[in-house]
Amino acid sequence: MGLKPLLEMRFPVQGNDFIQAxxxxxxxxxxxxxxxxxxxxxxRAAIASYEAEMNIVIHAYxxxxxxTIWPNLIEIVAAxxxxxxxDVALAMQEGYSTAPESVRQMGFGAGMGLxxxxxxxxxxxxxxxxxxxxxxxxKINL
Amino acid sequence: xxxxxxxxxxxxxxxxxxxxxxxxxxxxxxxxxxxKAHILEDRCVDCGVCIRVCPNHAKVVHTDPLTRCKEFAYxxxxxxxxxxxxxxxxxxxxxxxxxxxxxxxxxxxxxxLAADLVSQAMRRFLQERGPGPWISATCPAVVxxxxxxxxxxIPNLITLESPMEVAGAIARQQAIRxxxxxxxxxxxxxxxxxxxxxxxxxQPEALAQSSVTGxxxxxxxxxxxxxxxxxxxxxxxxxxxxxxxxxxxxxxxENVAVGIANHLAVDGIHNVIDLLEELEMGRLQDVSFLExxxxxxxxxxxxxxxENPFIARVRLRKLAAQLPQVCSLDLAAMExxxxxxxxxxxxxxxxxxxxxxxxxxSAIAKMERLEIIERRLPxxxxxxxxxxxxxxxxxxxxxxxAEEKDCVIRMREMWYTRxxxxxxxxxxx
Numbered sequence: 184m185g186l187k188p189l190l191e192m193r194f195p196v197q198g199n200d201f202i203q204a205x206x207x208x209x210x211x212x213x214x215x216x217x218x219x220x221x222x223x224x225x226x227r228a229a230i231a232s233y234e235a236e237m238n239i240v241i242h243a244y245x246x247x248x249x250x251t252i253w254p255n256l257i258e259i260v261a262a263x264x265x266x267x268x269x270d271v272a273l274a275m276q277e278g279y280s281t282a283p284e285s286v287r288q289m290g291f292g293a294g295m296g297l298x299x300x301x302x303x304x305x306x307x308x309x310x311x312x313x314x315x316x317x318x319x320x321x322k323i324n325l
Numbered sequence: 326x327x328x329x330x331x332x333x334x335x336x337x338x339x340x341x342x343x344x345x346x347x348x349x350x351x352x353x354x355x356x357x358x359x360x361k362a363h364i365l366e367d368r369c370v371d372c373g374v375c376i377r378v379c380p381n382h383a384k385v386v387h388t389d390p391l392t393r394c395k396e397f398a399y400x401x402x403x404x405x406x407x408x409x410x411x412x413x414x415x416x417x418x419x420x421x422x423x424x425x426x427x428x429x430x431x432x433x434x435x436x437x438l439a440a441d442l443v444s445q446a447m448r449r450f451l452q453e454r455g456p457g458p459w460i461s462a463t464c465p466a467v468v469x470x471x472x473x474x475x476x477x478x479i480p481n482l483i484t485l486e487s488p489m490e491v492a493g494a495i496a497r498q499q500a501i502r503x504x505x506x507x508x509x510x511x512x513x514x515x516x517x518x519x520x521x522x523x524x525x526x527x528q529p530e531a532l533a534q535s536s537v538t539g540x541x542x543x544x545x546x547x548x549x550x551x552x553x554x555x556x557x558x559x560x561x562x563x564x565x566x567x568x569x570x571x572x573x574x575x576x577x578x579e580n581v582a583v584g585i586a587n588h589l590a591v592d593g594i595h596n597v598i599d600l601l602e603e604l605e606m607g608r609l610q611d612v613s614f615l616e617x618x619x620x621x622x623x624x625x626x627x628x629x630x631x632e633n634p635f636i637a638r639v640r641l642r643k644l645a646a647q648l649p650q651v652c653s654l655d656l657a658a659m660e661x662x663x664x665x666x667x668x669x670x671x672x673x674x675x676x677x678x679x680x681x682x683x684x685x686x687s688a689i690a691k692m693e694r695l696e697i698i699e700r701r702l703p704x705x706x707x708x709x710x711x712x713x714x715x716x717x718x719x720x721x722x723x724x725x726x727a728e729e730k731d732c733v734i735r736m737r738e739m740w741y742t743r744x745x746x747x748x749x750x751x752x753x754x
Contacts, residue, residue, distance in 0.1 A: 189689045192696075217695075217720070218688040219680025222476045230606055252689060299607070325685075 190218075190252040196239045198265065201289065204240040207248045208233035211259065214250065220257075224323060227303040228257050231321045234296045235261035241286050242266060243316065256305075259321040267313040274309075275301065331369050332387045332523035333376065337361050339383035344708035346375035346384065351594045352473060352678075356721065357711035367679050370469035371521040372594045372619045373628030386520040386629060389539035391546060394429060397512030397538070399504050401496045402430040403489060406437045406574030407518040407624035408543055409644055410637035412554060418571065418644050419560030424553035425516070426562075428546070432500060436515070437566035439492035440573040441652035442659055444582040446485050446667045447614075449656070451585050457613040458604060461579060463487040466521035466619035467597060468530055468673065475601050476675030484669040488573060489515050489522060490529075493536035494666035495659070512538045516546060518574075518627030521619065530673050536666075542629040567652045568645035575638040576623030578645075579616040587611060592618040592626070681723060691723040698722055703734040 192214065194207035212229035220228075232248060239246040243265025251258040268274050274281075275297050282292025297319075301307050306322040342360035347353075354368035355375060362375075362383070376384040394400040402425040409418045422433045443463070451459060462468050462482045471478050486494075493513050500511045517523060517540040526535045564571065572578030576592035589612045591600045597617045603609050620626035622634030625641060632640075660667070681695070682688040699719040706714035710731040712721050721727035730736045740746070 189686065190692060214692060216678075217681050218685060218692055219677075219682070220685075222675065222677060226477045226605060233606055 186254055188251045188253055190214075190250070192250045194248045194250075196236055196246050196248055196261075196263075198240060198242075198244045198246070198263075200240060204237060205233060208236045211248065211250050215257070218252075220325075224257065224325070228259065228321075228323055231300045231303040231323070232259045232261070234299045235259065235319050235321065237291060238296045238317075238319070239263045239265070241282050241292055246316070255325055257323040257325065259323075260318065261321075262316065262318040264316045267315055267317055268309070268311045269313050271309050271311060330524055330528035331364065331366065331371055332520045332527070333364065333369065333371050333373065334385050334387055335362055335364065336383045336385050339381045341381055341383070342711075343380070344713075345378045345380060347711065347713045348708050349374050349378045350713065351598060352470070353713050353717050355713070356726075357708075367676070368473060370466050370473060370619075371524045372466040372470070373520040374594060376520065376628040386523060386542060388517065388523055388542040388545060388629070389514070391428065391541055391549070393539060394512055394514070398506055398510040399431050399500055400429070400512040400514060401432045401434055401500055402428075403434050403436050403492045403496060403513065403515045403537065405489070405516055405518050405522075405543070405624060406440060406571050406578075406641070407627060407630060407637065408516050408574075409437075409571060410574055410625045410641035411543060411547060411630060411632045412551065413640075415554065415640075415644070417560040418564045418648075419562040420554055421550065422562040422564070423560050424550045427553040428549055430514075432496070432503075433562070434492050434496035434499070435564060435566050435570075436488050436492045437564065437570035437573065438652075438654070439495065439570075440488035440579075440582065441567050441570035442654060442656055443485060443488045443491055443667065444569060444573075444579070444584075445652065445656040447483060447583045448585065450483055450485060451583070451614055456587075457481065458609055458615055459483045459613060460604075460615045460617060462669065462673070463579065464521070464618050465519070465525040465530075466594065467617040469521065469524075469676075470594070470597065470619070471601070472530075472673065472676040473678060474598070475605055476677055477605055478601060479673055479675060481604070482673060484673075485667050486669055487522075487525070488570075489525075490532070490536060491666050495663050497536050498663055514538060515540045516543055517541065518543045518624050518630045519620070520628055530669075530671070532669075532671055543627070544629045544631050547631050564648060565653060566648065568648035568650050570652065571641065571645040571648060574624045575641050576618045576621075576626075577616070578623065578641075580614070583614060583616075585614045588614040588616065590616040590618070592623055593621040594619040681720075695719045695723045698729065701729070701735065702732055705734065707733075709733050 215225045243263035246263025249260045277298045278294040280294035286292045304321045305324045308320040311317040347355045352368045354365045523540045569582035577590040580588040625637035626634030681691040702715040712718040
């Protein structure tokens with residue numbers, strides 16, 4: 184892309200930190216609202232980034248969310264250091280989850296993370312390496 | 326765009342410019358400038374929190390005095406369910422109706438009775454429309470909140486009018502029929518616990534004109550009613566409403582009255598905001614009916630009530646238990662007689678807060694500046710600058726409504742780092 188990003192913001196996310204979980208996606212939502220993005224775009228970006236953030240909290244050791252606004256799209260990259268996903272196709276299925284029972288009891292890990300991201304995104308890329316980590320790229324066209 | 330009507334106003338003489346209202350406002354709609362509070366019109370939802378927290382009673386609500394009845398040939402009072410919970414010695418809710426007639430109203434139409442009808446209409450709506458989640462549109466502050474902060478949830482609103490509006494529409498038609506007067510000679514007055522209802526009367530969301538003429542505050546009329554209560558003795562009038570209709574005055578009462586499984590009730594505007602955030606993020610899939618009340622305790626907690634909301638809530642529950650638990654009126658028969666007074670006919674439109682700039686490029690440039698300024702501010706969120714927190718000040722600065730030196734901490738820093746101060750420090754032996 185020869186274009187220059189208009190805005191870039193980074194938010195660190197800590198694995199297993201359920202107290203702060205959701206703050207990064209809240210800030211992404213507020214930022215997009217204040218910029219004056221259409222409310223439907225804001226909602227899609229907020230849900231996708233929340234799911235990405237929760238995936239890091241539930242499954243990974245640590246990671247970060249990066250919001251980049253390009254002239255033609257909103258891009259959210261969630262990159263983590265973690266166990267990686269051994270079968271991406273399976274993980275994309277609604278209801279499939281590897282979340283531990285303790286996390287499910289908190290109401291998370293219903294196996295809707297990646298499917299929800301897919302629903303909200305115009306383009307979703309998942310790069311993963313077992314034992315190293317995962318990088319999810321969510322693109323929403325403006 | 327039509328300027329927003331707000332029932333909540335400032336009495337500038339009483340305002341001391343303290344930080345109570347700015348810190349509590351759920352939509353960050355108040356700033357103190359030049360020692361006085363100012364309401365940002367595009368953000369205010371008339372919830373009334375500022376009225377409750379102001380120690381100087383400088384926030385006032387624009388309501389109608391009882392004397393306005395003189396302008397009309399025939400006057401009908403619409404007592405809100407919450408009114409019945411205000412009186413300690415009330416053994417018979419009908420006595421309140423007697424007292425209102427004693428005050429000079431020609432007729433009384435119970436809003437609890439309209440609530441009974443709206444409960445039936447809601448039950449039918451929910452059965453017809455499927456799982457939802459559906460949000461009740463009967464709390465006007467919540468409707469405005471959704472328009473301002475959650476425009477994506479507007480399609481989830483139940484498009485049924487509030488009991489007040491339904492009561493007004495039926496009462497007005499009944500009065501025309503019984504007196505033969507023209508509509509403009511009939512005054513229909515809501516006895517309101519709530520500033521947002523006043524706004525809903527003067528600037529209804531989806532109606533060209535409300536069926537209600539004006540609103541008289543519960544707190545204004547309380548003393549007058551109280552004086553007439555003992556004299557009324559055993560009530561001549563009996564409440565026609567069921568206990569379920571009366572129960573609408575307290576949080577959760579609407580849920581009970583509508584009687585749909587998978588319901589949820591939330592009260593207190595900050596709690597409502599948290600829950601709507603969850604809903605907007607798609608995290609409330611198993612709830613089909615949501616009752617949201619801006620005031621803690623529901624309408625009995627309205628800013629224009631006098632009794633402690635928890636006491637009023639218990640009292641209302643006891644009164645409701647004495648009444649029949651089934652509504653005496655049939656929805657279909659009422660629709661036949663008075664027409665469709667239940668559906669919201671117009672459109673509820675989004676009212677998003679003003680963005681930093683109208684075009685995306687300058688808005689993003691301002692956002693970057695905002696972030697830089699926010700990092701320079703102390704992060705104490707003290708409110709001394711007149712904005713509720715440091716981020717709001719940073720936002721005001723990039724909007725050109727404030728300056729960095731409005732922050733007392735930054736001001737002190739700037740003072741000590743002036744070139745001449747630095748020189749003076751260096752000159753010390």
